[in-house]
Amino acid sequence: MKRRWLEAQADLVEQVLWQHRSPGRVTGGRVTPTTILFQVVPAPGVRWSRLKGLAEELAMALGVPGVRIQREGPVVQLEIPRPDPQVVRFLPLMEEVRRSMSRYPPYTALLGLAADGAPLLIRLTSPQVAHILIAGTTGSGKTSLARTMLTSLLMTHRPGQLMLILVDPKGTAFAAFRELPHVWTFAAGEMPEATASLEEAVRLMERRSREGIFTPRLLIVIDELGDLVQQGGREVGELLTRLAQRGREAGIHLLACTQKPTAALLGGRLTANFPARLVGRVVSAEDARVAAGIGGTGAERLPGKGDFIAVVGGALTRFQAAYLAPEELRPLLPLIARGSGAPQP
Numbered sequence: 001m002k003r004r005w006l007e008a009q010a011d012l013v014e015q016v017l018w019q020h021r022s023p024g025r026v027t028g029g030r031v032t033p034t035t036i037l038f039q040v041v042p043a044p045g046v047r048w049s050r051l052k053g054l055a056e057e058l059a060m061a062l063g064v065p066g067v068r069i070q071r072e073g074p075v076v077q078l079e080i081p082r083p084d085p086q087v088v089r090f091l092p093l094m095e096e097v098r099r100s101m102s103r104y105p106p107y108t109a110l111l112g113l114a115a116d117g118a119p120l121l122i123r124l125t126s127p128q129v130a131h132i133l134i135a136g137t138t139g140s141g142k143t144s145l146a147r148t149m150l151t152s153l154l155m156t157h158r159p160g161q162l163m164l165i166l167v168d169p170k171g172t173a174f175a176a177f178r179e180l181p182h183v184w185t186f187a188a189g190e191m192p193e194a195t196a197s198l199e200e201a202v203r204l205m206e207r208r209s210r211e212g213i214f215t216p217r218l219l220i221v222i223d224e225l226g227d228l229v230q231q232g233g234r235e236v237g238e239l240l241t242r243l244a245q246r247g248r249e250a251g252i253h254l255l256a257c258t259q260k261p262t263a264a265l266l267g268g269r270l271t272a273n274f275p276a277r278l279v280g281r282v283v284s285a286e287d288a289r290v291a292a293g294i295g296g297t298g299a300e301r302l303p304g305k306g307d308f309i310a311v312v313g314g315a316l317t318r319f320q321a322a323y324l325a326p327e328e329l330r331p332l333l334p335l336i337a338r339g340s341g342a343p344q345p
Contacts, residue, residue, distance in 0.1 A: 006036070009062060013038055013078060016061045020054055022046045024076065032115050033086040033320045034307055038078040051076055068301040081303045088113050088306070090148055090324035094155065097121070104156050107217055109149035111278070111310065112322040120310065120319045122149075122276065124217065124253045128313040129276045131244055131254040133225075135261050135291035136280025141306035142257045143173045143223055145278065145321040149255065150174070150221060151329065154182060154336045165201055165220045167194050169231075173223035173257075176329055180337050184218070191231050198239040205243060205250040214251030225256040226265050237270060244273035261291055277311040280304065292316075 010026040017024045017040070024042040031037075042051060048071060058067045058078065068079040093112070097119045098104055107124040114120040123129060132149075136142040153162060159182045166174040171188035178186040187194040201220060208214060220243065222228060229237050244254055254274070260282075261271055271293075279291045281304035288299035292311045299309055306321040 006031075009036070009080075010038055012061050013040065013058065016054065016058050017042075017051075020050075020057060022050050022054065024051070027075075030115065031082070032117070033088050033113060034082055034303060034305070035079050035115075036082055037115070038080075040076040040078060041074065042076060048076075065303075066301055068298050070298060085303075085305075088320045088322045090151065090322040091328060093119060093322050094152060098156075107153070107157070107162070110152035110322060111145070111149065112306070112308075112319045115318040120317060122310070122312070124219070130248040131274045132256070132276045132278060133261055133271070133274035133291075134255070134257045134278045134280070135259070135282065136308075137259060137282055137304070140280030140282075140302075140304045141308070141321055141323075142278075142280055144306065144323060145280075145308065146221060146223065146255060146257050147174070147176075147329070148322050148324050150177065150219075151324055151332065153219070154180065155332070157182075159216070161216050163216050163218050165197050165218065167197060167220065167222040167228060169194070169224050169227055174221060176326070176333065180333065182336075191236075194228060195232055195236055195239070198236065198243070201252065202239055202242055205247055205252050208250035208252075209246065214249070216251070218252045220252065220254050220256075222254070222256040225258040226260060229265065229270075241270045241273070244270055260287060275312070279309045279311065280307065 013026055014024065022042065024040040024046065026038050027041050029036065029038045052069050055067045055069050059065065062080055064080045070077045094110055097110060105123060108121050111120040111122055122132065134142045134145055162182055163184045164182050165184055166177060166186045168174045168188045177183060185197045185200065187197040201218065204218065243252060247253065277292050279288065279297060279299045281302040282288050282291055282299050285300050288297050289295040292299060292309065294311060297309050297316060306323060308319055308321055310317040310319060
């Protein structure tokens, strides 16, 4: 990204603000793999509501599809998409993370790169996590993110430490993992199969709770959670709610993808038990509020294709999901499976 071009864009920002009687000065910024961020200090007396209303004028002047405007204290941050977006590659990033740590933290998944350029990780066993909901429209990258997280966990845990239930209604999201020794059950397509897997998980949870057992950790990964609940009805909704409410104590975690995590579709008790939310591009501000569990995230203005906001413990972190291509995953699977025995629940 050439400095001269960035300076010209910053000048355009200041010009638009001045023309609309909301002057401000660009004091800095940051270039991420997919976006350019300009920090603007408004002149005294300039109203925040007026600045927010200039998103379309700024986008037109800069020649971009849209501008995302956020406030961080006295500074306003303008975000525009890069004309040359870069992909964050999973394998080099994972290697960098493992090389930089004396010991990779257990039950921790790699998400990607945060806006400040640092690798972003999420730990299932953290009190602020336990269960993770990934939300976003088609093309937001939610299923790809789930595969990235799953691969990072499989690369760092043996079946005796981590076992999986994969619920894949379309049969394509997690099919590559189905033969790994970590996988306890793989449910694809037919609803009775998915229901049976969840019933077995509930029985395991109840037995573990009685006996005080929480290892190996069980991760239930679900693609298209909304479709699963809609097709499975009340029975599936109740099973998932029980797992979300009591699973943590028995070492059971949920990682679920959905296009629209509304309480009307999933049930209020279920959605309330996902403390961690990873939100990609959604259709509207209301969808963004529901997906994140809080308002004002601006997820409806994300560019998509792996651009996410992590909402954990009330803190928001912008990140670009690391991408793992199918041709990169295939050679990893034998390495993950080599020398491993099947887990015993």
